[in-house]
Amino acid sequence: MIRLILWLSVFWIVPLMTYMLINETKFHKNIVLGVTLPQEARDDEEIKGVLAKFRRDSIIVCAGLLVLAAVFCFLSSDQKPMTLWGIWLTLAIVVPYIPYVITNAKLKKVKEEKGWKKTPAVIMVDTAAIPSPKWMSPVWFVPPFVISLLPVLWDKEMWFLYAIFALMILLFWFGYRYLYRNKAEIVDANTELTKALSQVRKYNWGSMWIVTAYFMAITSFFPVLAGKNVWLAAAVMGVLTVGLCVYAFHVEMRTRRIQEKLTKDSGKDLYVDDDDHWIAGMFYYNPDDAMTIVNNRVGINGNVNFARPFGKIMAVFLVLLIVGMPFMGVFFDHLGEQEITLRTEDNILIGEAGWTKYEIPFDTVTEVTLLDKLPERLIRKAGSSFENLIKGRFYSEETGNIRVLLDPGVPPYIYVKTTGWDYILNVRDKNLTTEIYNKLKTNP
Amino acid sequence: MLMTFDFSSPVPLYQQLRNQVVIGIAEGKLKPGEKLPTIRTLAVESGVNMMTVSKAYQLLKQEGYIETDRRSGAVITSGKIIHFPKEKEESLRLVLSEMRLAGMKKEDVLRLCERLYEEGDSR
Numbered sequence: 001m002i003r004l005i006l007w008l009s010v011f012w013i014v015p016l017m018t019y020m021l022i023n024e025t026k027f028h029k030n031i032v033l034g035v036t037l038p039q040e041a042r043d044d045e046e047i048k049g050v051l052a053k054f055r056r057d058s059i060i061v062c063a064g065l066l067v068l069a070a071v072f073c074f075l076s077s078d079q080k081p082m083t084l085w086g087i088w089l090t091l092a093i094v095v096p097y098i099p100y101v102i103t104n105a106k107l108k109k110v111k112e113e114k115g116w117k118k119t120p121a122v123i124m125v126d127t128a129a130i131p132s133p134k135w136m137s138p139v140w141f142v143p144p145f146v147i148s149l150l151p152v153l154w155d156k157e158m159w160f161l162y163a164i165f166a167l168m169i170l171l172f173w174f175g176y177r178y179l180y181r182n183k184a185e186i187v188d189a190n191t192e193l194t195k196a197l198s199q200v201r202k203y204n205w206g207s208m209w210i211v212t213a214y215f216m217a218i219t220s221f222f223p224v225l226a227g228k229n230v231w232l233a234a235a236v237m238g239v240l241t242v243g244l245c246v247y248a249f250h251v252e253m254r255t256r257r258i259q260e261k262l263t264k265d266s267g268k269d270l271y272v273d274d275d276d277h278w279i280a281g282m283f284y285y286n287p288d289d290a291m292t293i294v295n296n297r298v299g300i301n302g303n304v305n306f307a308r309p310f311g312k313i314m315a316v317f318l319v320l321l322i323v324g325m326p327f328m329g330v331f332f333d334h335l336g337e338q339e340i341t342l343r344t345e346d347n348i349l350i351g352e353a354g355w356t357k358y359e360i361p362f363d364t365v366t367e368v369t370l371l372d373k374l375p376e377r378l379i380r381k382a383g384s385s386f387e388n389l390i391k392g393r394f395y396s397e398e399t400g401n402i403r404v405l406l407d408p409g410v411p412p413y414i415y416v417k418t419t420g421w422d423y424i425l426n427v428r429d430k431n432l433t434t435e436i437y438n439k440l441k442t443n444p
Numbered sequence: 445m446l447m448t449f450d451f452s453s454p455v456p457l458y459q460q461l462r463n464q465v466v467i468g469i470a471e472g473k474l475k476p477g478e479k480l481p482t483i484r485t486l487a488v489e490s491g492v493n494m495m496t497v498s499k500a501y502q503l504l505k506q507e508g509y510i511e512t513d514r515r516s517g518a519v520i521t522s523g524k525i526i527h528f529p530k531e532k533e534e535s536l537r538l539v540l541s542e543m544r545l546a547g548m549k550k551e552d553v554l555r556l557c558e559r560l561y562e563e564g565d566s567r
Contacts, residue, residue, distance in 0.1 A: 120450055120452045120453070121452075122448040122449060122450045122451075123448065123449040123450075123451070123490050123491060123492075124446060124447070124448050124449075125446070125447040125448075125449070125481075125486065125489045125490050126445070126446050126447075127445045127446075127447060127474075127480070127481055128445065130481050130485055130489060133485065181488060182488060183488055183489055184489060189446050286491065288451040288491060289491030290487060290491055290492065290493045290494070291487075291488060291491055
């Protein structure tokens with residue numbers, strides 16, 4: 001079940017990426033698949049052919065990755081599910097860009113052959129179209145900040161969790177304010193067009209961050225709601241998450257549509273072309289640009305100038321993240337397969353798995369029960385939850401807050417009530433679990 | 445006004461900026477009293493270092509093309525610009541010599557000068 005959820009949570013990335021990449025075959029701001037082309041290129045048969053081939057290739061890659069996901073999910077053995085997941089995720093992030101990079105290079109070649117490449121490339125600034133330095137007031141982020149802290153009234157014990165939610169909202173304000181380069185969206189000498197494009201981007205950028213902040217504020221109620229009714233909480237979370245993803249997608253596509261529509265007549269005489277600064281049309285590398293944060297040329301997202309010191313650090317981090325994903329899968333698989341031990345030493349029951357260690361002195365034990373099945377709706381508050389290992393702090397209606405260290409697939413489980421925390425424990429050897437239970441039970 | 449910055453040009457960036465402002469004023473694209481972008485804004489727009497923009501603005505101020513104050517930032521000088529340094533005459537002499545050597549006749553040179561001068565007037 002966990003494995004299925006794991007795959008369902010990521011498989012949609014590929015069709016979505018494919019859709020977004022195919023959308024780049026439309027001319028937004030004179031740019032198609034990361035290459036700036038003049039107006040006449042839109043009717044050029046060779047260009048049309050290259051773009052059609054890219055669309056076909058992308059769909060083939062998408063289908064291939066989905067089939068691979070199905071194979072990995074259903075046909076692979078139960079062993080190493082996270083490793084396979086990590087490998088697939090790396091492929092899903094990298095492979096769809098292979099046709100993109102190839103097509104980008106082809107388009108650049110055609111551009112050069114047809115004499116469309118501008119030499120030298122210059123930076124254009126329209127002093128009459130510089131965007132307003134005004135930003136949305138931080139006051140807009142105050143209500144979600146306050147809302148995210150409200151659950152503390154019902155759940156004081158987990159105050160740090162709600163503090164993290166509130167901190168996230170502060171980070172969203174920071175992201176809105178500082179991860180955006182307030183630069184004119186200049187495409188040609190048309191000042192009004194530049195102003196309109198700049199406003200469209202800035203408005204959508206702001207709306208995205210503020211909506212996300214409110215989403216995070218509502219999400220902070222999840223732990224409280226989960227304590228009351230886990231299914232309702234899960235349903236609310238599901239709807240909210242899907243809603244936010246749909247909204248983010250809608251904002252990006254709306255911005256792209258407007259960019260496409262507004263610039264449909266551009267690219268005739270004088271137009272901006274800074275392709276030389278975009279490696280493969282994706283990575284901004286411009287040592288002459290003093291700015292680190294830059295805007296993507298299409299849509300609302302931001303990018304980093306990889307020629308700046310911070311950009312170089314980011315590049316290393318990104319490579320490590322992508323290459324390291326399968327290794328992270330291996331690591332998580334290892335965590336899930338950790339040995340669970342239960343032993344008694346000097347009238348103390350010691351449960352261990354990895355770096356988790358619980359010590360329960362016998363004299364603190366008030367009640368011991370052997371359970372055939374786990375409490376329903378066991379909700380994780382802090383800890384790990386794998387198919388073969390659950391450990392950490394959990395909550396259920398039947399038990400309240402509880403510490404757990406067990407393999408859910410190997411009943412029975414020992415339910416230990418103490419003067420402090422309560423525990424549910426077992427080991428993968430049923431006989432040993434029963435033996436430990438008997439030892440606890442018979443101990444005065 | 446549309447400004448362009450050529451990072452591969454041998455002309456320094458601050459000089460490129462300064463020249464474009466001067467031409468903009470002469471051609472009427474920048475009116476007296478008109479605000480120029482702040483140093484920071486122009487740096488964000490162009491990617492040029494703030495120090496470079498600042499250097500160009502200082503030069504323009506020294507030459508009397510712009511005035512700066514804390515409230516308005518940099519604005520185009522409202523009064524008449526009387527500054528015309530002697531070394532510019534030498535530059536003009538050099539350009540005229542190049543034109544002569546290129547075979548241009550006096551009438552052609554004057555016609556060209558007249559056209560360029562009137563382009564500024566007509567805006």
